[in-house]
Amino acid sequence: KSGDRVTIPYGAEPRTLERALAKRKEELKDVEIFAAIPRTDFGWFQPGWEDSFPINVQLLVGAAARELLDEKRADYTPFLFTHQTKALDERKSDTRGTDVVFLVVSPPDQHGSCSFGASLWNKRTYAKRAKRVVAEVDPRLIRTFGNNFIHISEIDYLTESNYPEEPIRDP
Numbered sequence: 001k002s003g004d005r006v007t008i009p010y011g012a013e014p015r016t017l018e019r020a021l022a023k024r025k026e027e028l029k030d031v032e033i034f035a036a037i038p039r040t041d042f043g044w045f046q047p048g049w050e051d052s053f054p055i056n057v058q059l060l061v062g063a064a065a066r067e068l069l070d071e072k073r074a075d076y077t078p079f080l081f082t083h084q085t086k087a088l089d090e091r092k093s094d095t096r097g098t099d100v101v102f103l104v105v106s107p108p109d110q111h112g113s114c115s116f117g118a119s120l121w122n123k124r125t126y127a128k129r130a131k132r133v134v135a136e137v138d139p140r141l142i143r144t145f146g147n148n149f150i151h152i153s154e155i156d157y158l159t160e161s162n163y164p165e166e167p168i169r170d171p
Contacts, residue, residue, distance in 0.1 A: 002029045055075070103136070103150070105117075105141065
């Protein structure tokens with residue numbers, strides 16, 4: 001909804017979710033896109049989209065977002081590791097937090113667990129702290145082992161990826 005912060009952590013890009021959000025440009029205002037590495041422009045990198053989708057780059061500024069920052073149409077917030085993020089979250093005056101986190105996950109296994117794929121990083125932390133977890137299921141995302149899962153009961157909204165022509169690659 002208007003005024004939300006949508007966090008898109010490092011790793012596979014939830015293109016289906018991002019495209020659906022961008023299509024709502026005319027009805028939404030001030031939905032901050034807090035993206036680790038914004039790579040795909042669904043329109044929100046273009047001049048005139050700032051009122052609907054202000055962009056905040058968190059980790060790496062790639063080619064897609066370079067012009068935004070050069071023209072001062074986006075902000076840059078340096079990447080903070082999980083322990084630093086937790087400390088900031090505990091001091092409410094220093095951080096706004098995440099309203100919605102967009103994730104890409106594997107299909108659930110027989111126990112209802114979805115894998116984050118090859119790039120876990122801080123996805124589990126964001127999922128635990130976000131007010132809403134929205135996940136895009138991509139059957140091509142690899143399942144990895146270890147503490148790299150989210151149970152389907154921890155996901156508020158789930159959709160299928162509709163980008164079959166493009167392989168999911170972690171940067």
